[in-house]
Amino acid sequence: MSEETPNPQRAKTRNPWLFDTHELNRRAGSSFHLHRELPVTTTLGVPEVIEVPQDSVVEVDLLLESVVEGVLVSGTASTVTRGQCSRCLDPVSGKAEVNVTELFAYPDSMTDETTESDEVSRIVDDWIDLEPLVRDALVLALPLVPLCSEDCRGLCSGCGMKWAELEPGHGHETIDPRWAALVQRLEETSGGDTASGSDR
Template sequence: MSNPYLIPVHDLMHKAGTLRRIDIEFPAPEALDNSIAGIPQGGQIVIDGRLESVHEGILVSANVSGEANSECSRCLDPLKLDVDVEFQELFAYSLTDEDDLVISDESINLEQVVRDAVVLSLPFQPICSEDCEGLCVDCGMKLQDNPQHVHEAPVDPRWNALKNLME
């Protein structure tokens, strides 16, 4: 199976100043997530931008977009989050630093840069709305659905202690 992140750049190599647009779309071969939110395997990934031949290699400036699944960190409702993030990376002709990305077999592999850009853009505490009130700590009911509900049960003794202190 071919890797959809692999982009042939033969036409741009050693032609500084040459540009080529990229606009690709494919289902994610693997999920891109931070364990709280993420684009699932098979979720559509769109990469839109340009490749620029520069002296040292190929400079990629692009935007990656997709839709991540998550759940509200307050009420636990499922959520869809729009992912839309830009990245810029140089793929060098030769390795000068071990962190460098290199052109190999006349292609560049965007997988790691796309993964990093997407994962870093994902929230760790997504919420369904700014005023989400979360769940009732006593019964787990979603407070927005039933803001008036009260419990007959006695209040937590710790609250009584606090109330006594305040009086």
């Protein structure tokens, strides 16, 4: 195993998510470790609910191994998240970390020839694109119902205040909607002489 050692002759201005596999040279068993901080150029997730913000970074710690059919990528990816609590709507922040494993098939390999284009990742001109692999894994790992805490009680449906900030015993008197019209009528006629139903 070796660390990443970029070849100056192949270095160029490029997408930082692309990785050059040229040095593996299709030698089965050769491998090296890749550790990078990669930029997030587009917000991932559901904005204002839970997301990986644009302009944040994803830290990847990966092992790339040359196998007969391609390059096997495995390791972890982690990044920061932000959003709002689904119960009380307070801002929340956290960290998402995922395990990733993916085979990137060599051109003209058996895997390349026997699988559809969307069934396996592929190496193109000795380059592999890590972004779809990491992006999809992170999005799937985001919570569907983000919470500021597991015991968050949310908001009072009567006044919209946070239950955590309200006095014990807080509540609102409610009237059965079937009686609401009668209560309104009584309030409108209370104190009126003609509303008593008495004869003149």
